[in-house]
Amino acid sequence: MIPGGDQRAQQRIGAIMMGVILAGAxxxxAVLPRLDLAGGVRVRVTFGHSGALKEGAPLIVAGRIAGKVESIALAEGGGSVVTVRVDNDYRHMVPVDGDFFISSKGVLSDRYLEVGPPPGATREPGRPVKEGDELRGKDPPSLDRALQRTWDNLEKSRAFLEAVDPELQALRAALAKLSTTIEEVEPSPG
Known part of the structure; x- marks a missing residue:
């Protein structure tokens, strides 16, 4: 307290300052992160599964950050719906028929949403995305699926080797006999 000042007035001013500080915090x-200061349009991209993509991940177009993932939710029919804000400055670079896929810079790095040219890029890309567009993205490969395919391929390889084993044994025997015959026919030096 300031000596000689009105104690009640000082308490009121202190309470008001505490309220202002609390409101600012x-x-x-709570409010500032939800404000859309950059502008842009929101589109929804549907995936069978979104893998390790997280809310807040960047949207990358031609190596530039063109927006961000705002939310990820479960879709009614299965899969996930990713809501993405595309900045107005980059909207012209994001075609509605673009190739939307989840990518990363390395195996252990964070995932992000990337937009490539339309599949088969021999034609002109479609119009730029607009507010409320519903798009379909390419599902990221899952480790379980990759391991299952590897196992299936190993099983097929084993079955193939078992199927050709009798012919392989006959070929080995014929090559051994041929080697013996060649050694008998060829004069040895000396």
Whole structure:
């Protein structure tokens, strides 16, 4: 307290300042992140599964950050729906028929959503995305699926080797006999 000042007035001013500080903190923590200061359009991209993609991940177009993933939710018919904000400055680079896929810079790095040219890029890309567009993305490969395919291929390879084993044994015997015959026919040096 300031000596000689009105104690009640000082308490009121202190309470008001505490309220202003608290309101500022609530604004910074709860309101500011939800404000759309950059502008842009929101589109929904549907995936069978979104893998390790997280909310807040960037949208990358031609190596530039062109927006961000705002939310990821379960789709009604299965899979997931990713809501993406595309910045107005880059909207012209994101065609509605573009190739939307989940990517990363390395095996252990964070995932992000990337947009490539339309599949078969021999034609002109479609119009730029607009507010509310519903798009379909390419599903990322899952480790389980990759391991299952590897196992299936190993099983097929084993079955193939078992099927050709009698012919392989006959070929080995014929090659051994041929080697013996060649050694008998060829004069040895000396």
């Amino acid at each position: 609530v604004f910074v923590v």
